[in-house]
Amino acid sequence: MALSNRVVLLCLISMASSSGVPTLKLNNGGKMPAIALGTFLGFDQNGPVKSQNKQLRDVVMEAIEVGYRHFDTAAIYDTEEEIGEAIKLKIKEGAVKREDLFVTTKLWNTHHKRSQVADALKTSLDKLGLDCVDLYLMHWPIGLNKILQEDYTHSSTDFMETWRGLEDAVSLGLAKGIGVSNFNREQLQRVLDEGAVKPVALQIEVHPQISQKELVTFAQSQGLVVMGYSPFGSLVRRFGMMFPGPRIDDPTLVKAAERHGKTTPQVVLRWLVDRNIVPVPKTTNFKRLRENIDIFDFALEKSEIEDIDKFDSKTRFTLPSFWQSHPYYPFEKVENPIADPFVKGQK
Numbered sequence: 071m072a073l074s075n076r077v078v079l080l081c082l083i084s085m086a087s088s089s090g091v092p093t094l095k096l097n098n099g100g101k102m103p104a105i106a107l108g109t110f111l112g113f114d115q116n117g118p119v120k121s122q123n124k125q126l127r128d129v130v131m132e133a134i135e136v137g138y139r140h141f142d143t144a145a146i147y148d149t150e151e152e153i154g155e156a157i158k159l160k161i162k163e164g165a166v167k168r169e170d171l172f173v174t175t176k177l178w179n180t181h182h183k184r185s186q187v188a189d190a191l192k193t194s195l196d197k198l199g200l201d202c203v204d205l206y207l208m209h210w211p212i213g214l215n216k217i218l219q220e221d222y223t224h225s226s227t228d229f230m231e232t233w234r235g236l237e238d239a240v241s242l243g244l245a246k247g248i249g250v251s252n253f254n255r256e257q258l259q260r261v262l263d264e265g266a267v268k269p270v271a272l273q274i275e276v277h278p279q280i281s282q283k284e285l286v287t288f289a290q291s292q293g294l295v296v297m298g299y300s301p302f303g304s305l306v307r308r309f310g311m312m313f314p315g316p317r318i319d320d321p322t323l324v325k326a327a328e329r330h331g332k333t334t335p336q337v338v339l340r341w342l343v344d345r346n347i348v349p350v351p352k353t354t355n356f357k358r359l360r361e362n363i364d365i366f367d368f369a370l371e372k373s374e375i376e377d378i379d380k381f382d383s384k385t386r387f388t389l390p391s392f393w394q395s396h397p398y399y400p401f402e403k404v405e406n407p408i409a410d411p412f413v414k415g416q417k
């Protein structure tokens with residue numbers, strides 16, 4: 071292991087007790103396990119995929135068994151209830167205690183008024199069967215009005231008003247820490263400048279095709295932990311599509327994988343870990359669940375990290391261009407916006 075890697079690992083990561091997964095220190099005194107299981111089940115031709123026959127509950131139970139202690143969900147994923155069931159059962163079995171687990175959930179865009187935030191979190195907590203979450207994230211800086219069951223119009227609610235609502239959630243003891251997701255640098259700067267409570271984390275898309283170097287460096291320099299979603303990028307088929315970019319058998323990744331006796335998905339997860347980013351990989355496959363967490367016994371060389379950095383083409387897979395006329399849209403705009411997959415009947 072290169073010296074610089076070793077120093078970074080020693081400074082920022084300490085070993086967690088019950089699972090062997092390291093933890094990262096948070097600026098509120100808490101500790102975040104260095105990998106989170108993603109629980110958004112993706113899309114198919116009918117829209118967002120739903121868990122069938124308690125599949126997700128069983129995945130989360132197995133995940134706890136193999137060492138995952140951090141679960142990433144959101145009000146919009148519709149997975150909070152099964153995660154809650156799994157946690158309850160594993161605690162009842164005596165496999166874990168509540169304090170061993172770290173649960174992250176997110177506020178959906180239709181509840182951005184300050185007065186709506188605590189109630190939205192209480193609904194999530196009811197589903198999770200918990201008194202409080204470890205981390206509550208504002209899913210997007212974008213507020214939406216839900217005027218019909220399946221229709222949205224833009225709300226001009228300032229995300230700083232929403233942030234006050236997240237701060238209320240901390241005062242009420244409903245969330246130990248709060249943070250933001252899909253914020254750009256300027257938006258994060260505003261939260262840092264104008265907020266009364268400091269965000270503990272920023273969750274953004276990070277994979278070889280979008281390394282997010284600047285935003286990661288900025289957030290980390292401000293004392294936030296960065297969580298990286300969709301970590302496998304173009305390695306895997308997602309939403310039934312293959313995106314351009316390195317595949318699972320890419321020669322650069324295979325070379326590093328062979329050198330460390332690992333798989334290429336493990337190398338990519340480690341590329342995030344070696345940058346002190348908490349990867350949020352999703353799998354519902356028991357074998358891949360074990361594979362994805364088996365990444366804490368090696369580290370990439372600086373040159374291997376730099377080789378993977380070269381894939382960066384600033385390509386986002388989560389690019390909700392259907393919101394791009396919103397005043398708080400965080401990303402670059404495109405010429406032909408796509409339809410919203412959460413709104414049925416849109417073409």
Ligand SMILES: NC(=O)c1ccc[n+]([C@@H]2O[C@H](COP(=O)([O-])OP(=O)(O)OC[C@H]3O[C@@H](n4cnc5c(N)ncnc54)[C@H](OP(=O)(O)O)[C@@H]3O)[C@@H](O)[C@H]2O)c1
Nearest residue numbers: 108109110251299300301302306335350351352353354355
């Ligand atoms: N904050 C946000 O706005 C936001 C946006 C997107 C995602 N997220 C979070 O990030 C999580 C992960 O993102 P994601 O689901 O988009 O992407 P991902 O974790 O990069 O990729 C998931 C895909 O990779 C496959 N896979 C998992 N492990 C594998 C392995 N070892 N080898 C080969 N294939 C593997 C999975 O299939 P199998 O299940 O069949 O293994 C699934 O199709 C979400 O679940 C969610 O919690 C947050």
